[in-house]
Amino acid sequence: MTSTITLASALPAEHRTRLMSLAREVSFPIGTRLFEEHRHADRFWIIRTGTVALDLHVPGRRAAVIETLGHNELVGWSWHFPPYTWQLGGEATSPVRAYEFDAETVRRLCDEDAAFGRAIAVWVGGVVAHRLHAARVRLLDLYAPYGSGVR
Numbered sequence: 001m002t003s004t005i006t007l008a009s010a011l012p013a014e015h016r017t018r019l020m021s022l023a024r025e026v027s028f029p030i031g032t033r034l035f036e037e038h039r040h041a042d043r044f045w046i047i048r049t050g051t052v053a054l055d056l057h058v059p060g061r062r063a064a065v066i067e068t069l070g071h072n073e074l075v076g077w078s079w080h081f082p083p084y085t086w087q088l089g090g091e092a093t094s095p096v097r098a099y100e101f102d103a104e105t106v107r108r109l110c111d112e113d114a115a116f117g118r119a120i121a122v123w124v125g126g127v128v129a130h131r132l133h134a135a136r137v138r139l140l141d142l143y144a145p146y147g148s149g150v151r
Contacts, residue, residue, distance in 0.1 A: 005130055006072040007046055010123035015116050022106060023099035034090040035076065041084045042103050044076035050096030054088045063089060067131060079103035080124045 007016055026045070028034065035041065037057050045052075051070045055063035066088060069075055075098070078086045084103065110117030 005074075005123065005126045007074070007123065008072070010126060011119050015119040018109070018116060019101070019106070019120070020099070022101055022109075024101075026098055026100045028092040028096040028098070030092055030094055032092045032096075034092065035086045037086050037089045039086050041076060041078035041086045043100055044074065044079050044103060044106075045098040045100050047071055047073050047075060048097040048099065050092060050094045050098075052090050052096060053093045054090055056088055067134065068093065074124070074127050077124050077128050080107070080121070 007019070011019065023046075025048075028050075034045070034052060037055075047070055049071065051068050052075050053065045054067045054069065054075075055065050058064050075090060076086070078084060080103075106120065110120050
């Protein structure tokens, strides 16, 4: 299950245009670590092409992949919530082209313009809620006696 909450569907045109004016185009080869769990979250990305795996450190084992993100999806939400620390790690699982945003700049604009800030908060909050639901369904599929019961 991937996020269906894209920037285009979540933000009104004027806020989307304002956010995209801050974008910087970046590329990552396969295997690049974009961020590490528990480190400072100072940026975020919207994937143009490629895939990024979100993973969780498991002591004594390889990191467990929690979700894989692709085209038009938000990579990173920890930048939006204090203490601005990554909750997961992220790695390019194919060559990635993305728009990168400086978190401090976006947060400052959110503080300066309440409507813009609310739109960003609703977008990021919607992505978090969707991913939490997806994780819940995966856990039910793994551990519930009869699966998730998806109807």
